[in-house]
Amino acid sequence: MATPKDTMTTQEKTVPLHDLRAIASIVMRAAEADTVEEVLQRISDASRGLIGAKYAALGVPDGEGGLKHFKVSGIAHDDIVRIEHPPVGKGLLGVIMNERITLMMDADEMAHDHRRSGFPKGHPDMHTLLGMPVQAAGELFGMLYLSDRQDGQPFTMRDRWLLETLAGYAALAIAGTQLRENQRKLTIFEERERIGMALHDGVIQSLYAVGMQLELVRNGVMGADGVKPAIDGLNDIIEDIRDYIMDLKTAGQHECSVREHIERIITRMYIPQGLTISIDTPDTLPPLNEQAWDSLCMVMREALSNVVRHAGADYLTIRCEQSDNAYSLMVRDNGNGFNTDEIGRKQGLGLQNMLARVQHLNGTLSLESNPGEGTALLINVPLSNDKQNGHHSS
16 A cells, blocks of 8 residues: 555665574575475564564465465464454455555554455454565565554554565575475376386286186186196285385395396296297396386386287297497287287377386387287387486496
8 A cells, every 4th residue: 555654765775684684594494394384384473573563474375366375473273263264365465465565554544444354253353464465576476464563553664675575585485395395296196107107017917917827727727736826926916016116126136137037027927838938138137227127127028918918929039139329129929910000099008108118218119010920019228328327236
């Protein structure tokens, strides 16, 4: 609200060094909070102490004309719960939020301003107001409100200048905390996606293999002695779940050679008696770091599962080769094959996961197939990418 007392001299606008230090300390402490709500509470408490006010509050708009957060200082918790309802962004508070202006009112101005909407039942009486937007780079992060100085005097222009300075820095603290919260949410989402892919590529494929084995026992194709391998497979699956979700993969597993890794994958799958598998790879350690190699093994497991379930093949070759700049994996079968033009229409979760894993390794994946001529899956992963590469070290 513009009044003659809003005019400040250059001397009045100069914030003393001790006040600047106090503001810096307030903002730094607020920025250390883990959540936006804690940041708001710290700023609200500190601003009340900085100006010497009885009450302070900091609200954050919800983007729909209301308030997403509203943190109060100076009112006991038991008194807050007695208030009929929290602020809803109307009246003078709504003016600050919607018009993004500073309001500084004495008791007479506040009592007679036509924009005020009054207090809800149970709300303490407040007679003066100093409120302003908390914004930076044109973005509104909240609204800071003070009411009633401890000494009973009206708010001064010095109070206003101090609070505006604090509000400017507070916007940065709120923005930084919001960014950290969003990053945490993104990390959680990515971790959920990782676990989902691991469950599909590893655990679900293993369960499918155990299910096929038990089905053969039930139909009499295999004798009762086939139950024990199925039980052993279930125990392996339990270990896999612990590995994937709790990230408890043992270091010894990564001391295995490439051939040993492939053989381990095969032993944990149901392989039909009529399917012969040939492994063509040097008996050397994986040339990728553990995370990258795990991803490649997941792709291999998915590819083998697809052959077992869909290809109708009697011969399968797995070939791994290392050049100066890349590591390649080929899985080729002599099965039914298919029309690769239909991949886009029939692409399921398995192929999507394989593509996602290979792309994360900055590699390439291609499929070569024709009806009746089998299928070849070709993967190339660069060894020069620092993010994914790193020769295995014991």
